[in-house]
Amino acid sequence: MVRWILLAGLLSLGGCSSGGKSVYQGYAEGEYVRVAAPFAGSLTALAVKRGDQVKAGAPLYALEQENERAARLEAEERLKKAGDSLEAARAQRVQAAAQLKHAEQTYRRTRELAGKRFLSPQALDDARSSLDQARAGLASLDAQATAAAAEAEAAKAVLAQAKWKLDQKTVAAPVAGAVDDTLYVKGEWVPAGSPVVSLLPPQNIKARFFVPESRLGGLRPGQAVELRCDGCAAPIAATISFIASQAEYTPPVIYSKENRAKLVYLVEARPKPEDAVKLHPGQPLDVQL
Numbered sequence: 001m002v003r004w005i006l007l008a009g010l011l012s013l014g015g016c017s018s019g020g021k022s023v024y025q026g027y028a029e030g031e032y033v034r035v036a037a038p039f040a041g042s043l044t045a046l047a048v049k050r051g052d053q054v055k056a057g058a059p060l061y062a063l064e065q066e067n068e069r070a071a072r073l074e075a076e077e078r079l080k081k082a083g084d085s086l087e088a089a090r091a092q093r094v095q096a097a098a099q100l101k102h103a104e105q106t107y108r109r110t111r112e113l114a115g116k117r118f119l120s121p122q123a124l125d126d127a128r129s130s131l132d133q134a135r136a137g138l139a140s141l142d143a144q145a146t147a148a149a150a151e152a153e154a155a156k157a158v159l160a161q162a163k164w165k166l167d168q169k170t171v172a173a174p175v176a177g178a179v180d181d182t183l184y185v186k187g188e189w190v191p192a193g194s195p196v197v198s199l200l201p202p203q204n205i206k207a208r209f210f211v212p213e214s215r216l217g218g219l220r221p222g223q224a225v226e227l228r229c230d231g232c233a234a235p236i237a238a239t240i241s242f243i244a245s246q247a248e249y250t251p252p253v254i255y256s257k258e259n260r261a262k263l264v265y266l267v268e269a270r271p272k273p274e275d276a277v278k279l280h281p282g283q284p285l286d287v288q289l
Contacts, residue, residue, distance in 0.1 A: 022289045026209025028229075030281035032180055033204070034195035037063055037171050043184050048197060052179040060171050060197045063190060068166040075162040079155035086148040093141040096134070103127075103134035177201035178277075200281070202273035207238055209287045210248070210264040219243055219289070225269050228286040229279065235288070236278060238269040 041063030048060055110127035113119040177199040184196050207227050211219065219240060226235040247263035269287065271279070279285070 022211075022215060024209045024211055024287045024289070026207050026227075026285045026287045028279040028281055028283045028285055029206055029208050030180070030200045031204035031206070033175055033177065033199040033201060035060055035171055035174065035197045035199060036193050036195040037168050037190070038192060039063070039068075039165065039168055040192040041065070041169060041190060043186050043188050043190050043196065046182060046184075046186055046196075048179045048182065050179055050181055054173045054176065054179060054199070056173055056176045058173045060173055062171070063169045065166055065169045068162065068169055072159070072162040072166050075155065075159035079152070079159050082148065082152040082155040086145070086152045089141060089145040089148045093138065093145050096138040096141045100131075100134040100138050103131040107131045171196070173197075173199060175199060175201045177204070202276040203270075205271070205276035205279050205281070206241065207269045207271070207279070207285050207287060209267055209269075209285070211267055211289075213247065213263055213265065215289070216243070216265050219267060223289075226288040227269070227271060227279070228288065229283055232278060236271050236275045238271040238275075238287075240267060241270045242266075242268040 043061060044064050045062040046060075047058075047062075048054060054060070107127040107130070110119055110124050114121060114124040179197060180200045181198040182196065183194075183198065184190055190196055207225075221240055221243065223240045225238050225240060227238050228235050244266040247265055249263060270276070
C-alpha cells in the first residue's frame with residue numbers, strides 16, 4: 001500500500017524534460033539485512049543501538065549460552081576419553097605386533113628343529129598354537145584400534161558441532177552498514193531465527209522510479225543516471241541495475257483519467273556505496289536520464 005501511495009504521488013507529477021533530458025520522480029529504497037541466530041535464547045548482550053555504523057565482523061548481540069557451554073564441555077571430555085582409549089589401543093597393538101613377530105620366529109626355529117628331530121612334534125604344536133594366539137590377539141587389537149579411532153572421529157565431530165552451536169549464540173555483523181533498528185531488548189526471549197538487529201549496508205540502497213512505455217526502449221542496464229534530492233549538495237551518479245519486464249497499471253488514486261490509463265515500468269538504479277550513504281529509504285528523488 002505504501003509503495004502504491006508513493007507511486008501515485010510520483011506519477012501524478014509525471015516525467016518532465018530539462019534541456020533535452022528526461023527527469024522522473026522516484027524514491028530511495030533499502031534492502032535490509034536482518035541478522036538472526038538459528039537457536040533460541042534470552043538476549044544477554046546488545047552491543048549496538050539504532051544509528052550506529054558497524055564493520056563486518058563487529059559483535060552485535062549475544063544470547064544465553066549455558067546449555068551450549070555444558071554441551072561443549074561434555075564433548076571435550078568425550079573426545080579426551082576417546083583419545084586416551086585410542087592411544088592405549090595403539091600401544092597394545094605395538095606390543096601385540098612384537099609378540100607376533102617373536103611367535104613367528106619361534107615357530108620357524110621350532111619347525112626346523114622338529115624337522116631334524118631335535119624337538120618333539122608336541123613342541124611344534126605348541127609353537128604353532130602360540131603363533132595362532134599371537135595372530136588372533138593382533139587382529140583383536142586391530143579391531144579395537146579401529147573402533148577407538150572411529151569413536152575419536154565421532155567425538156571430534158560432536159565437539160565441532162558443540163562449538164558451532166556455542167558460536168551461533170554470539171552474533172557478529174555479516175556486512176558493514178548502519179544499524180537501522182534493534183528488535184529486542186536485553187532480557188527478552190528471542191525465538192530461533194528471529195532477527196534481533198536490522199542492518200542497512202550502503203551497497204543495498206537504490207533508487208526506484210517508473211517510466212512510461214515510450215521511454216523503455218531507450219533504457220538499458222548499466223546506463224548512467226543522475227539522482228537529485230532536497231539537501232543534496234550535488235547530483236549523485238547512479239547506474240541502472242534493473243528494468244522490469246512487465247508493466248504495472250497506475251493505481252486508481254491517480255488524479256486524472258489519462259494517468260490512470262498509463263502503463264509504467266519499474267526501473268532501479270544503484271549509486272556507488274560511498275554515495276549511497278547520502279540517501280535515506282523513502283526519500284523522494286529526481287532521476288535524470
